[in-house]
Amino acid sequence: DYYSAISELERLLDVEAFIIEKFDEYLERAQQEQQEIKRFLSQVEELQQNRGDLEEYFGNPLNAFTTIRRMVHDWKFNVFDHILETNNFETYKTALSESLEKVNFKGPTKEDFKGATRGLLRLQKIYQLPTAQLADGYLSGEENPLNATLSASDCLEVGKNLCEVKEYTYGSEWLLEARKRFHAEPLDFISPNVSEVEILEHLSPAFKGLGNLKLAHKLNNEILDKEHTHEEALKSRIFYETQLARERSGKSTKPEVVPQISEKELKESFQLYTRVCRGELRPSPRKQRKLRCYLSHQNVSYYHLSPFKIEQLSLDPYVAYIHDVISKSEMEQIMEHGKGSMERSRVGQSENATTTEIRTSQNTWLWYDANPWLSKIKQRLEDITGLSTESAEPLQLVNYGIGGQYEPHFDFTETTKDWKGNRLLTALFYLNDVPLGGATAFPFLHLAVPPVKGSLLVWYNLHRSLHKDYRTKHAGCPVLQGSKWICNEWFHEGGQEFKRPCGLSSDEGKFKEFEEK
Numbered sequence: 001d002y003y004s005a006i007s008e009l010e011r012l013l014d015v016e017a018f019i020i021e022k023f024d025e026y027l028e029r030a031q032q033e034q035q036e037i038k039r040f041l042s043q044v045e046e047l048q049q050n051r052g053d054l055e056e057y058f059g060n061p062l063n064a065f066t067t068i069r070r071m072v073h074d075w076k077f078n079v080f081d082h083i084l085e086t087n088n089f090e091t092y093k094t095a096l097s098e099s100l101e102k103v104n105f106k107g108p109t110k111e112d113f114k115g116a117t118r119g120l121l122r123l124q125k126i127y128q129l130p131t132a133q134l135a136d137g138y139l140s141g142e143e144n145p146l147n148a149t150l151s152a153s154d155c156l157e158v159g160k161n162l163c164e165v166k167e168y169t170y171g172s173e174w175l176l177e178a179r180k181r182f183h184a185e186p187l188d189f190i191s192p193n194v195s196e197v198e199i200l201e202h203l204s205p206a207f208k209g210l211g212n213l214k215l216a217h218k219l220n221n222e223i224l225d226k227e228h229t230h231e232e233a234l235k236s237r238i239f240y241e242t243q244l245a246r247e248r249s250g251k252s253t254k255p256e257v258v259p260q261i262s263e264k265e266l267k268e269s270f271q272l273y274t275r276v277c278r279g280e281l282r283p284s285p286r287k288q289r290k291l292r293c294y295l296s297h298q299n300v301s302y303y304h305l306s307p308f309k310i311e312q313l314s315l316d317p318y319v320a321y322i323h324d325v326i327s328k329s330e331m332e333q334i335m336e337h338g339k340g341s342m343e344r345s346r347v348g349q350s351e352n353a354t355t356t357e358i359r360t361s362q363n364t365w366l367w368y369d370a371n372p373w374l375s376k377i378k379q380r381l382e383d384i385t386g387l388s389t390e391s392a393e394p395l396q397l398v399n400y401g402i403g404g405q406y407e408p409h410f411d412f413t414e415t416t417k418d419w420k421g422n423r424l425l426t427a428l429f430y431l432n433d434v435p436l437g438g439a440t441a442f443p444f445l446h447l448a449v450p451p452v453k454g455s456l457l458v459w460y461n462l463h464r465s466l467h468k469d470y471r472t473k474h475a476g477c478p479v480l481q482g483s484k485w486i487c488n489e490w491f492h493e494g495g496q497e498f499k500r501p502c503g504l505s506s507d508e509g510k511f512k513e514f515e516e517k
């Protein structure tokens with residue numbers, strides 16, 4: 001008790017002074033936090049005001065990336081963490097979560113954020129974009145960059161995510177970029193509170209991952225220069241010093257670091273795919289010389305009046321554009337109908353189909369029965385191809401996002417169980433123009449077909465004898481700028497007996513060498 005001795009009261013005064021001190025600290029912090037929240041809110045408000053046309057805004061992958069990043073990360077660090085960790089805000093907290101529940105708000109997750117990073121990496125790898133340029137919003141050799149740049153903390157997050165999946169080469173570049181930007185940026189722009197130490201905490205292990213222990217050691221020492229008692233760095237220092245000493249004395253050799261290239265990336269078709277997407281490979285003049293553009297009624301009386309505009313792209317296997325085959329209002333109608341039910345695209349057959357990085361897009365199916373307004377389009381597809389839709393699949397609407405792609409694949413499947421048979425012909429409508437990237441690539445044909453709004457691309461996946469044509473391996477190149485909307489129709493074998501009769505000889509095993517390439 002305090003009444004029986006003055007000394008205890010003295011202690012009480014000490015305690016009181018201590019409490020005052022703590023509360024002062026607390027209030028100062030709270031004020032600081034409020035200011036930070038305010039600053040963050042006004043920054044976001046400014047961004048919101050500058051967003052302009054949404055299609056165009058999100059057509060810029062950097063804007064898409066930073067928006068997701070803001071929702072996954074910045075709101076949490078700058079606002080919610082501050083508010084939610086303080087009990088005073090309990091009532092505010094319930095009101096907030098209730099109102100979020102009311103509007104059924106489900107924000108992007110960490111997985112979204114990682115996916116966005118993987119998208120940027122893919123763009124960088126396939127289009128060979130230098131890190132600093134990409135971070136500055138330069139997507140190709142253009143003079144004026146996109147109206148978006150990444151901050152030091154954006155670069156840090158990209159670098160962190162990449163190192164997490166052992167992509168140390170690119171990861172270290174992003175971290176170095178973060179450091180450069182950290183020094184260049186005005187302090188009030190850095191959000192959420194990045195420190196140089198935090199950048200170094202990731203940069204040093206990244207160089208260790210690359211087998212550059214000397215540099216990792218040097219960067220680790222820089223952490224210790226700034227924070228003498230940094231526990232992790234102190235531990236790492238011992239590791240680096242012993243390791244480097246052993247190397248010097250010849251007791252251990254420099255670790256051999258083999259760059260991580262997946263089996264899939266080593267495949268010839270993948271290498272060709274990236275080169276075709278970049279425009280480094282084109283069909284030879286010898287092949288191109290034989291190609292024609294012409295008008296055709298395809299033996300349908302109606303089209304004598306308004307023939308199809310055909311542009312051949314490859315004769316064997318046959319690939320061609322048919323231009324201006326679908327009207328603006330039809331395209332809009334398709335997208336409007338599909339938009340509400342898009343789901344992450346899957347790869348594989350029915351029950352085994354899974355989502356994968358091989359195909360980063362969303363899609364939905366439009367059944368002809370359920371959408372009678374599609375019958376005109378169905379008829380047009382029959383008129384163009386001369387095939388029956390009796391065994392065809394419903395229309396598949398597809399949309400690609402940040403760095404969205406579909407890696408090289410065949411459209412035919414391994415087994416066909418029913419009378420419909422395999423996918424004979426692919427008909428692909430381009431529903432929009434893609435400002436950069438997003439071509440349909442045929443690696444073995446050295447052919448990249450850029451999306452042309454309102455045009456249809458067709459090719460046969462099977463030989464005349466209905467055996468698989470392995471040269472038709474194809475892909476959707478990553479979308480570099482803008483988004484990509486397409487619509488697929490797959491015609492199957494069934495019902496084409498008189499429409500596309502088989503030849504007299506078998507094509508089995510023809511060009512089989514392309515199967516595994």
Ligand SMILES: O=C(O)CCC(=O)C(=O)O
Binds near residue numbers: 411474486
């Ligand atoms: O996106 C593309 O251009 C190709 C799409 C594709 O190959 C497919 O959906 O099967």
Ligand SMILES: [Fe+2]
Binds near residue numbers: 409410411474
């Ligand atoms: Fe395909």
